Amino acid sequence: MQRFPFIVIEGLDGTGKTTVRKGLFRLWEGLYEVTPLCILTSNFLAADAAADIVKGKYQPSADNRDRYLQALVADKAATLARLVRPALPNRPVISDRWLVSELAFFAVKHDMKPGETYERLAAGITQPVDLTLVLDLDPRDSLQRAHGRQGDAVRADWDVLDVQARVRQVYTEIVSEPAAYPLLGEVAHIDASASPGGVLDQVWQALIAHDLVPSLDPATEAVPGDR
Numbered sequence: 085m086q087r088f089p090f091i092v093i094e095g096l097d098g099t100g101k102t103t104v105r106k107g108l109f110r111l112w113e114g115l116y117e118v119t120p121l122c123i124l125t126s127n128f129l130a131a132d133a134a135a136d137i138v139k140g141k142y143q144p145s146a147d148n149r150d151r152y153l154q155a156l157v158a159d160k161a162a163t164l165a166r167l168v169r170p171a172l173p174n175r176p177v178i179s180d181r182w183l184v185s186e187l188a189f190f191a192v193k194h195d196m197k198p199g200e201t202y203e204r205l206a207a208g209i210t211q212p213v214d215l216t217l218v219l220d221l222d223p224r225d226s227l228q229r230a231h232g233r234q235g236d237a238v239r240a241d242w243d244v245l246d247v248q249a250r251v252r253q254v255y256t257e258i259v260s261e262p263a264a265y266p267l268l269g270e271v272a273h274i275d276a277s278a279s280p281g282g283v284l285d286q287v288w289q290a291l292i293a294h295d296l297v298p299s300l301d302p303a304t305e306a307v308p309g310d311r
Contacts, residue, residue, distance in 0.1 A: 088118070088176040089296040090168055090211070092268075094184040094255065095219030096248050098230030099276040100283055104219065105178055107284040112176055116298065121171045125181035129162035130155070144193040153201070156186060157208035164211045183209075183267060184216060188254040192247055198254055202265050213269040215294055217287055218259050221276040223248035270294050 091108070093101045105122060112120050126141075128134045133155035140152025160182075168177050183205060187198040223245055230243055241247070258264075262271035272290040276283055291297045 087172045088174070089214040089291070090172060090177045090179070090269075091291070091296070092179045092182040092184075092213045092216045093219065094181055094216060095274075095276060096221060096223055096226040096230075096252060096255075097243055098226035098228070098233075099219035099221045100229075100280060101180055101219060103280050104217070104284060104287055105180055107280075108176075108178055108287065111284075111288065115300065118175050120176045120178050121167065123163060123167055123177060123179045125179065125185055126156070126159050127163045127167065128159065129166055130158040133158040141189075144189075146194070149190075149194050153190075153204050157205055160205070160209050164209065168211060179213075182213060182216070183265070184218065184255060184258055187258060187265075188251045191254045192250050198258060199264060202267075206267055209267060212267045214296055215290065216262075216268040216271045217274055217290060218255055218271060219274045219276040219283070220252070220255070220259075223252050225277065 093104050095101050109120050109122065112118050126137050128137065136148065136151045136155035137159060140148050140155060144152070171177050183202070186205060187201045190196040190201040191198055227243060227245060227248060258268070259271055259273050262268055265271075272287075272294075274283060274286045274290070278286065288297075
């Protein structure tokens, strides 16, 4: 491998994104003695865009929609330049959400078609992802998981069934037509209703299928999540 992969984990709240990220972190460390860099969809590296990111996400309105889009582009471009690209020669980068979740947000909150939002974001983002993993789960089940977590983990205007059902619909549309969104890279559908180990095994097999992990001895390459 000339460089390590840039991997994104997408899915509804409660589908197990954090569990997958932690599992991949342990697998890369345990198998290859490499520590992945883990990032978020917004990393607040463009200081002048931070206020617009917070307001656009938590107080969305027609007035701040375009500023929010511009702020996302600025922050993601800064994240790519300052974190992702410098890291890839030495270690994998794993992002908890990246583009698909933004497309879903603007579809739900601003009634924008995913393709329209994608074009606006892609105008300022040039680095494609190597693999986007979409963890898929019935929103009734994902909400039950999300509401069962401790702390302030859910939002009243977002983590409700009708909204999450719409978000899942957008995810499904994107997964069915990944070629329309080249910055997503390869897109893999993951059945998040499986056990945590089963989900991680699907993810690892997707990485292997897309040649994104160095080869291992056959006895250790099939790495079940329960190990």
